[in-house]
Amino acid sequence: MRARFETRLVKATVFRAASIERLKDAQCLHDAGRFHGAIYLCGYALECELKYRICRARRIESMVELEAKRLGHRLAELLRLAGLANLILRNRELSVAFQAVNEGWSTEIRYSGIGRNRRDSEEFLKDSRALLLWLRAA
Numbered sequence: 001m002r003a004r005f006e007t008r009l010v011k012a013t014v015f016r017a018a019s020i021e022r023l024k025d026a027q028c029l030h031d032a033g034r035f036h037g038a039i040y041l042c043g044y045a046l047e048c049e050l051k052y053r054i055c056r057a058r059r060i061e062s063m064v065e066l067e068a069k070r071l072g073h074r075l076a077e078l079l080r081l082a083g084l085a086n087l088i089l090r091n092r093e094l095s096v097a098f099q100a101v102n103e104g105w106s107t108e109i110r111y112s113g114i115g116r117n118r119r120d121s122e123e124f125l126k127d128s129r130a131l132l133l134w135l136r137a138a
Contacts, residue, residue, distance in 0.1 A: 009062040012055035019048035023132060026125060035121035036109070042128035043075065043105030049135050050078035057083045073107045084138055094134050097127035 026041035051071060055063055071078060079085045079098070088095050101124065 008065040010065050010068055011062045012052050012060070015048045015052035015055065015063075015068075019045045019052065019132065022048060023128065026128070030118075030121045030125060033118075035116040035118060036112070036114070038121045039105065039116050039124045040110050042124045043101060043109075046075055046101065046105075046128060046131060046135075047073055047078060049132055050075065050082050053082035053084065053135055053138070054078065057081070075102045075105065084135070087138060088134070091134070094130060097130050101127050101131065 022041045022045035026038045026045060029035075029041065030038035051063070051068055054071065055061070071081065075098070076085070079088065088098055104120075104124065
């Protein structure tokens, strides 16, 4: 007989809370000179906020965990699924910031031994903060 697996739900508010916490973690890593980790967590904070926005766009309070995983980590695709891809284009500065983060971040960087510098980390933090503020207000 097959074991039944529970369908685990993730509340939309959990994605939002994770986004807030990961950005705080990114700042702590940046302050400690751990720039590579700070950059990774900036992208992850955006990913979590975008999954929250997808829940809002779908008018759902929770998402099945497997669906959240299936959505993946591609920021541009998540922005599109949240219904915000065209809206961000109206703001040139935010559009450029999103493009920079999207091109410089992927989950694969967590496995990279390539060091990043303070300037890279500062730019990622600045762009991520601006994007997160916009996403929370959009």
